[in-house]
Amino acid sequence: MQPRFFSAPGIFPVPPHVCTLLPVYFNTAAAFCQVLIERDKVCRRKNFSIYVRIRNISVFFRISMKRRISVCHYGAGRKKSGGGKTDTYREEVTFTENISEKEERKEGYASQKLAERLGRLAEAHRFVRCQTVGRSLCGRNIRALFIGCGEKRLLYTGAHHGSEYITSALLCDFAEEFASAADMGGRRFGVDCRDVLERRTLVILPMVNPDGVDIALMGADKNTPLGAKLWSLNKNSGDFSHWQANARGVDPNHNYNYRFAEYKQLEKSLGIQPGASGYSGEYPESEPETLAVARLVNRLSAAGAQGGRLCAVLSFHTQGEVIFSHNTRECIAGAAFLSRVSGYRDEKTDLGAAGLTGSYGGLSDWVSRELLIPAYTVECGKGKNPLPQSDRGYIYARIREMLFLSAVYF
Secondary structure (H helix, E strand, O other): OOOOEEEOOOOOOOOHHHHHHHHHHHHHHHHHHHHHHHHHHOOOEEEEEEEEEEOHHHHHHHHHHHHHEEEEEEEEEEEOOHHEEEEEEEEEEEEOOOOHHHHHHOOOOOOHHHHHHHHHHHHHOOOEEEEEEEEEOOOOOEEEEEEEEOOOEEEEEEOOHHHHHHHHHHHHHHHHHHHHHHOOOOEEEEEHHHHHHEEEEEEEEOOOOOHHHHHHHHOOOOOOOHHHHHHHHHHOOOOOOOOOOOOOOOOOOOEEEEEEEEHHHHHHHHHOOOOOOOOOOOOOOHHHHHHEEEEEHHHHHHHOOOOEEEEEEEEEOOOOOOEOOOOOHHHHHEEEEEEEHOOEEEOOOEEEOOOOOOOOHHHHHHHHHHOOOOOOEEOOOOOOOOOOOOHHHHHHHHHHHHHHHHHHOO
8 A cells, every 4th residue: 555645735745755754664653653753854844744554562662752743643454365265354544743841731622623513524424414403602602413314323522611612532533443344344443433324313413511621721911800819710820721611710510409508518618619620510500601501411312203212322521531430330330341441440429437428410320320321431541631732542542442332232
């Protein structure tokens, strides 16, 4: 297979320097990284990508993390071998991005960047529809992708917290790969993607809290009324990189209607006030972001003409490489399965001998306890929020199998 390089505006010539390297190092993960680095030196471009087979995808990701090469999308394919048999071949990396530490906040997944990508996905794939399911406190659209037309539905959410915007990119990567595979009649991890979308609908809400994401990425102008208020809530600091709440200083993932009154008492004892994180709001679903998700969940939960309903909810956060769920009949088996295929730790958030464990007002808490639907909080990656964009490819590699298999498991 002849490797090809792409840029955002279109195809550009492969530098001769790189062409001389490819025949020597083809199919070697370490050399593949080196090819990208050498290519970047020649062309002096920030964004670049390559389409090439590599032997060991896990080795590639380990090396790419060290060298700050972020894989934004990759996928496995199949080819015909002799005698008409079909064999699985090696992974294909189809888009990579190399950005400096300084540029990461600027290159993060802001709400406008997400809106543009969702629009492109809906236009490019016949199984994908994009709908606005609500608006944020500042009037930004909260958009969801509906992939497929089946009666059974699964909901994936990301970026409840502003500084966890990397989860939006991860879910978009998943949506694009699943839709592309369905268009071509392909399989991933044994999953027939087109067949799945004829029986199920995957609902992907990649950015629950667009205001919070934009605040975490771009900060706030102190000279505007909203900006001045946000500075006050942020203890008069201009560093908003850790911001998790919405534009009113309410944490959306504490604003659902589960043990809300208990948490209000805990807030008083701990002195938690509106701010960057932790504050639950005045009453359940007081925030437009939370209300939009709650209405979407209720809509998906309603039985259809053929008895279809919401099968499961996966809420993606960062970080810790752990899957939180309740110790209920609906959740136990699913949590063990997700933990097994991802390698993430399975941890319960119920009452125990030691007392309360901090499970209040979260989306998965409300869905699993009040609606009795399997729901899981998946904490992706490791480190300190916000996780760098260079971690994106490695995280996606870890959760990719879980994402695809969850579409058929529940």
